[in-house]
Amino acid sequence: MPDMREEPDVDIDALRTAHPDHWSKATAIRALTLDAVAAANSGHSGMPMGMADVATVLFEKHLKFDATQPNWFDRDRFILSAGHGSMLLYSLLHLTGYEEFPIEEIKNFRQWGARTAGHPENFLAKGIETTTGPLGQGIANSVGFAMAEEMLRAQFGKKLVDHHTYVIAGDGCLMEGVSEEAISLAGRHQLSKLIVFWDNNNITIDGKVELSSTTDQVSRFKANNWHVQEIDGHDPEAIDAAITAAKKAGKPSMIACKTHIALGHAAQDTSKGHGALANGEQNDAAKSLWGWTASAFEVPADIKSAWEEIGRRGTEERFAWEERLGALSDRKQAEFTRRMDGEVPNKLSSVVRALKKQVAETQPTVATRKASEMALEVINPHMAETIGGSADLTGSNNTLTGDLGVFDIDNRKGRFVHWGIREHGMASAMNGMALHGGIKPYSGTFFCFTDYARPAMRLSALMQISPVYVMTHDSIGLGEDGPTHQPVEHLAMCRATPNMLVFRPADTTETAEAWELALSQKGSPSVLSLSRQNLPTVRTEYKTRNLTAQGAYVLADSNGKRQAILMATGSEVSIAMAAKELLEAEGIGTRVVSMPCWELFEAQDEAYRKKVLPAGAVRVAVEAGVRQGWDKWLLGERGREAKAGFVGMEGFGASAPADELYEKFGITAEGVAAKVKSLL
Numbered sequence: 001m002p003d004m005r006e007e008p009d010v011d012i013d014a015l016r017t018a019h020p021d022h023w024s025k026a027t028a029i030r031a032l033t034l035d036a037v038a039a040a041n042s043g044h045s046g047m048p049m050g051m052a053d054v055a056t057v058l059f060e061k062h063l064k065f066d067a068t069q070p071n072w073f074d075r076d077r078f079i080l081s082a083g084h085g086s087m088l089l090y091s092l093l094h095l096t097g098y099e100e101f102p103i104e105e106i107k108n109f110r111q112w113g114a115r116t117a118g119h120p121e122n123f124l125a126k127g128i129e130t131t132t133g134p135l136g137q138g139i140a141n142s143v144g145f146a147m148a149e150e151m152l153r154a155q156f157g158k159k160l161v162d163h164h165t166y167v168i169a170g171d172g173c174l175m176e177g178v179s180e181e182a183i184s185l186a187g188r189h190q191l192s193k194l195i196v197f198w199d200n201n202n203i204t205i206d207g208k209v210e211l212s213s214t215t216d217q218v219s220r221f222k223a224n225n226w227h228v229q230e231i232d233g234h235d236p237e238a239i240d241a242a243i244t245a246a247k248k249a250g251k252p253s254m255i256a257c258k259t260h261i262a263l264g265h266a267a268q269d270t271s272k273g274h275g276a277l278a279n280g281e282q283n284d285a286a287k288s289l290w291g292w293t294a295s296a297f298e299v300p301a302d303i304k305s306a307w308e309e310i311g312r313r314g315t316e317e318r319f320a321w322e323e324r325l326g327a328l329s330d331r332k333q334a335e336f337t338r339r340m341d342g343e344v345p346n347k348l349s350s351v352v353r354a355l356k357k358q359v360a361e362t363q364p365t366v367a368t369r370k371a372s373e374m375a376l377e378v379i380n381p382h383m384a385e386t387i388g389g390s391a392d393l394t395g396s397n398n399t400l401t402g403d404l405g406v407f408d409i410d411n412r413k414g415r416f417v418h419w420g421i422r423e424h425g426m427a428s429a430m431n432g433m434a435l436h437g438g439i440k441p442y443s444g445t446f447f448c449f450t451d452y453a454r455p456a457m458r459l460s461a462l463m464q465i466s467p468v469y470v471m472t473h474d475s476i477g478l479g480e481d482g483p484t485h486q487p488v489e490h491l492a493m494c495r496a497t498p499n500m501l502v503f504r505p506a507d508t509t510e511t512a513e514a515w516e517l518a519l520s521q522k523g524s525p526s527v528l529s530l531s532r533q534n535l536p537t538v539r540t541e542y543k544t545r546n547l548t549a550q551g552a553y554v555l556a557d558s559n560g561k562r563q564a565i566l567m568a569t570g571s572e573v574s575i576a577m578a579a580k581e582l583l584e585a586e587g588i589g590t591r592v593v594s595m596p597c598w599e600l601f602e603a604q605d606e607a608y609r610k611k612v613l614p615a616g617a618v619r620v621a622v623e624a625g626v627r628q629g630w631d632k633w634l635l636g637e638r639g640r641e642a643k644a645g646f647v648g649m650e651g652f653g654a655s656a657p658a659d660e661l662y663e664k665f666g667i668t669a670e671g672v673a674a675k676v677k678s679l680l
């Protein structure tokens with residue numbers, strides 16, 4: 001058994017008297033936390049009580065921010081990776097005077113409609129940089145924040161971009177696997193403006209950390225090329241000195257802060273202290289030990305005004321920054337503002353149209369992953385905000401275009417990131433970049449490995465941000481790598497995720513259209529599900545309009561009386577087209593509907609959907625994935641069970657050449673035609 005260490009004693013009186021001004025400010029955080037959690041009878045009291053000293057010193061002495069302008073672009077970013085300790089962040093936002101955090105919000109903690117949700121949610125209020133709660137995500141996001149800062153500083157200069165990313169992470173964040181990916185990426189790229197405070201309190205929900213981990217975190221960070229310091233997390237002078245040293249370290253910096261969870265409470269240093277401390281007597285006893293005499297939710301005026309002064313500390317610096325921005329030429333200012341606002345340049349749609357025109361003329365037979373590269377080749381030169389990448393599958397994902405250059409320590413202008421085999425860390429860092437602003441991240445892996453990225457992909461959707469996931473090798477069509485690599489349920493999983501756009505384009509034209517749509521999003525992530533195998537051009541006629549924007553459309557209508565509608569996506573659209581030929585030869589009028597993006601089709605009005613999917617005809621859906629989800633289009637939208645069929649996968653794939661797999665699993669033109677005839 002590992003040694004279950006006892007925590008050293010802590011002398012609250014000594015802390016109080018050593019730094020009385022600091023103590024009263026930090027205690028305001030502790031008191032608000034106790035009050036809010038007790039009122040909600042829900043939440044996590046201990047972590048904010050333990051980290052109040054670190055947060056107070058950070059906000060008072062180091063964090064560059066202006067509470068009156070929470071979105072000031074050159075602010076330092078503060079990320080509470082230990083999101084369960086949300087009252088730490090809410091207290092800070094209230095105390096420093098963020099307009100959206102009056103005391104009513106604190107009183108409403110965790111209630112319906114409150115900005116003070118259980119865990120911090122970036123879209124509910126300014127001042128919350130990212131959504132945390134799923135442990136490890138915040139620290140992994142922070143790598144993207146810090147990379148974005150490096151990239152933008154290289155592009156725009158340090159007069160406009162020069163800020164730090166600060167993170168509070170707990171034992172849980174550091175136990176989660178994604179933290180390893182994040183820490184090694186930050187070390188590799190020497191993200192020297194990233195500073196992580198580890199809340200080293202040795203407590204998780206089940207008990208002491210040693211129950212499940214004896215990792216030496218200090219050695220671990222050092223091994224990943226971080227600057228590391230160990231301090232008493234309740235000593236304001238030590239905290240201040242450590243932050244000062246971290247800023248000068250020239251490396252990402254981790255400050256191990258030895259703290260006491262639920263400091264001064266009966267539950268101090270125990271796992272009870274992790275959760276909701278709602279016992280009135282115990283809470284009163286803690287307050288009296290702290291020397292806090294104010295009533296519940298009350299912050300004495302002198303303490304509140306000291307905090308508000310901290311909230312205004314950055315105002316002059318912000319003014320100076322605004323002046324520097326204003327001194328730029330109109331053209332440069334407009335470009336900077338466009339980038340910060342996440343607007344795409346007008347050029348995007350014109351280069352996509354030009355590519356579509358060329359494709360209609362040449363009708364290439366290429367994989368959609370290659371088509372994606374063709375689209376990026378024409379888009380990237382006009383959008384310096386696109387940052388590409390791949391999780392060690394660059395040549396397979398086709399995400400690197402000629403002009404990007406590789407992001408590295410000596411090339412911060414590089415726009416392609418070699419993420420290594422770190423899908424989860426990659427997706428989480430992409431979220432960080434998107435949240436930072438000024439950057440549109442896209443990156444790739446095999447579609448099957450959305451499994452490895454999914455926790456962060458889900459958060460992209462929840463957070464209403466728009467990274468683009470380039471997921472190639474999207475079906476059994478990848479062939480010989482076999483069922484381990486062949487996604488079958490992944491389209492269904494992505495489509496089941498609210499607010500996620502899932503594009504499965506059929507050819508180069510649809511792929512280019514999907515890219516235009518994905519890059520234009522401001523509140524939804526996109527998944528581009530792309531084939532490994534070559535596909536013929538199915539959209540043979542040039543149309544100016546982006547038809548993919550409608551989600552689904554009639555690609556080819558029936559020649560005679562319509563008896564069947566074939567619905568397909570991606571690589572199966574050409575199979576549906578071949579099936580149509582077979583059926584039409586037998587006098588069975590067949591329409592083919594290409595459905596590159598269900599979510600966009602769902603958003604169309606009923607009249608359009610009815611035009612595309614009228615009642616009456618037999619409906620067969622063709623997709624090399626599982627059926628789940630397709631019943632919405634087969635049975636719903638005027639469909640009928642007796643006249644509906646599905647041609648796709650019922651289980652995992654197999655290892656064999658792609659053509660043979662399609663034959664063996666019956667996803668062929670003949671199979672589709674037979675299915676239609678069986679339903680007529």
Ligand SMILES: Cc1ncc(C[n+]2csc(CCOP(=O)(O)OP(=O)(O)O)c2C)c(N)n1
Pocket residue numbers: 044046047082084085133134135169170171172173176199201203204205261274
């Ligand atoms: C991915 C994930 N798994 C599990 C949880 C549930 N959970 C919330 S806090 C916590 C313990 C975290 O321990 P620590 O980081 O040491 O926080 P502290 O006890 O110091 O507040 C757990 C398991 C979670 N929020 N996210």
